[in-house]
Amino acid sequence: MQPSPQSFVLGPVEQPSVERKPRKGDRIVITIDRLDAKGQGVGSVDWPVFGKFPVAVRHAPPGSTLLVEVVRRRSNNVEARRVEWLDKGPKFKEPMCQHYGTCGGCAFQNLQYEHQLVELRRLVTDILNNTQVLGDVEVEPVIGMANPIGYRNKMDFTFGNRRWVNDGEDQSEGQGFALGMHVPFRHDKVLDVKECFIAFPEAQNVVNSAREIAVEMGLEPWNLREHAGLLRYLVLRKGYHSGEVLAYLITSEEAADRIGPFAAALVEAHPEITTLVQGINPLPAGVAIGHEERILHGPGTIHESMGGVKFELSPRSFFQTNTQQAERLVEVVREEVGSDGHKVVYDLYCGTGLLGLAVTPEDGELIGFEREASSVVDARANAARLGMDHATFVEGDVLERLAAGIEGRAKPDVVIVDPPRVGLHPKVLPGIAALAAPKLVYVSCSVKNAARDIVELKARGYRLERVRPLDLFPHTPHVEVVLTLSLDPSHGAPADPESAVSQ
Numbered sequence: 001m002q003p004s005p006q007s008f009v010l011g012p013v014e015q016p017s018v019e020r021k022p023r024k025g026d027r028i029v030i031t032i033d034r035l036d037a038k039g040q041g042v043g044s045v046d047w048p049v050f051g052k053f054p055v056a057v058r059h060a061p062p063g064s065t066l067l068v069e070v071v072r073r074r075s076n077n078v079e080a081r082r083v084e085w086l087d088k089g090p091k092f093k094e095p096m097c098q099h100y101g102t103c104g105g106c107a108f109q110n111l112q113y114e115h116q117l118v119e120l121r122r123l124v125t126d127i128l129n130n131t132q133v134l135g136d137v138e139v140e141p142v143i144g145m146a147n148p149i150g151y152r153n154k155m156d157f158t159f160g161n162r163r164w165v166n167d168g169e170d171q172s173e174g175q176g177f178a179l180g181m182h183v184p185f186r187h188d189k190v191l192d193v194k195e196c197f198i199a200f201p202e203a204q205n206v207v208n209s210a211r212e213i214a215v216e217m218g219l220e221p222w223n224l225r226e227h228a229g230l231l232r233y234l235v236l237r238k239g240y241h242s243g244e245v246l247a248y249l250i251t252s253e254e255a256a257d258r259i260g261p262f263a264a265a266l267v268e269a270h271p272e273i274t275t276l277v278q279g280i281n282p283l284p285a286g287v288a289i290g291h292e293e294r295i296l297h298g299p300g301t302i303h304e305s306m307g308g309v310k311f312e313l314s315p316r317s318f319f320q321t322n323t324q325q326a327e328r329l330v331e332v333v334r335e336e337v338g339s340d341g342h343k344v345v346y347d348l349y350c351g352t353g354l355l356g357l358a359v360t361p362e363d364g365e366l367i368g369f370e371r372e373a374s375s376v377v378d379a380r381a382n383a384a385r386l387g388m389d390h391a392t393f394v395e396g397d398v399l400e401r402l403a404a405g406i407e408g409r410a411k412p413d414v415v416i417v418d419p420p421r422v423g424l425h426p427k428v429l430p431g432i433a434a435l436a437a438p439k440l441v442y443v444s445c446s447v448k449n450a451a452r453d454i455v456e457l458k459a460r461g462y463r464l465e466r467v468r469p470l471d472l473f474p475h476t477p478h479v480e481v482v483l484t485l486s487l488d489p490s491h492g493a494p495a496d497p498e499s500a501v502s503q
């Protein structure tokens, strides 16, 4: 007889005692009712004496019922692993990828897409409610993709000398050559990725060829423990509209005699690679960025267009990874900025200028701030290509450059902020508030960090008007959010921007 949901079953603990909390090895039957911010399924169990507590299970979609085993108890929840499906539930979908469950890339490929969007909306709502940011504003439905596969225009693949070996495979096969993704929680092991449904379609064949050619030529992959070896990363990037493909190969040294033939063979096998750049990074830290670069094939850049703007991308330029959804993002930001009277736009954390260039009218003025020098170069070239004479891009940390960058310039009608995941530095917040822009459009890939910043902006006179989430990363718990704020004119006069920023 199958155990009924939320009852205890016999496991390593013969009779779960009512006198103690659950512990490692206990087996529980659980019905999943939601996803958490990590994309894990969560259900709650009513444990005698201790009452209800949440149980989180990886790769368990809402609506499913499972027999699980406790692997860890934390102060506020229990983490468990699936032992057996009891009922996959009505929202379950067979995952498409052979690596699902091992690769850390997709958290919930086994949840039907329309339910992923519902869950993401609920996650955004919960986070904004918990931080008291939302008030009576309703989070709008998540803007999803019509066909949520092959959407990533950029993927980083890692070379490693320790291949992840699946259960049931010959363990001695674990040495040698791997090219793919790090396995979650096992940073010394690399999963040999044979297929990936979220990368742009050509990426998979290029990766499989790169592995074959490197093995044939006897090139050593990076040893993740000893920090030695030649091949470190292969980053593939595609211009969705131009069709151009950039391969960025990171190696520990130049080794032209070995890398030259490797690059030539890869390009010969894949004429779709329009440019190949070698990046040299001898340092132990695992970052897919070269300290020096050599163009081994083609012009060293690719083109992409978005929101009517044509972009030239070098290997290190930041660019939104989901072109189709980034186009929707541009549309949403454009709608939020509005068309009337917004002549002076400040774009903080502007990257290659995507948002600012797309929303600033021809006769308007744009000031962008960006730390990464190569993105600033690209942003200036993009503005020049568009004939945007009144665009200025200030290179450097927003924290240090905001005050100087705006000196003598017109005050903004609208400020766009699109910071990295960590959100805004606390010292930047007074500076942004002091710009006193009537409208502020905050674009974020971390609702939690955006919520923290919005609490501060609200305290400085801003009011949340609208929350519009977009799914830029289908099958993952990451969600992009556009939060529109307006300055409440009844709030006290803001501090002088220049002094506020330099405080």
Ligand SMILES: C[S@@+](CC[C@H](N)C(=O)[O-])C[C@H]1O[C@@H](n2cnc3c(N)ncnc32)[C@H](O)[C@@H]1O
Binding pocket: 318, 319, 320, 349, 350, 351, 352, 353, 354, 355, 369, 370, 371, 372, 375, 396, 397, 398, 399, 418, 419, 420, 421
């Ligand atoms: C999320 S991206 C947004 C880029 C751009 N809005 C777009 O959509 O393409 C964040 C950008 O902020 C830049 N950045 C990160 N920290 C910064 C800082 N302290 N000052 C200036 N720019 C920074 C990064 O280099 C990156 O280009």
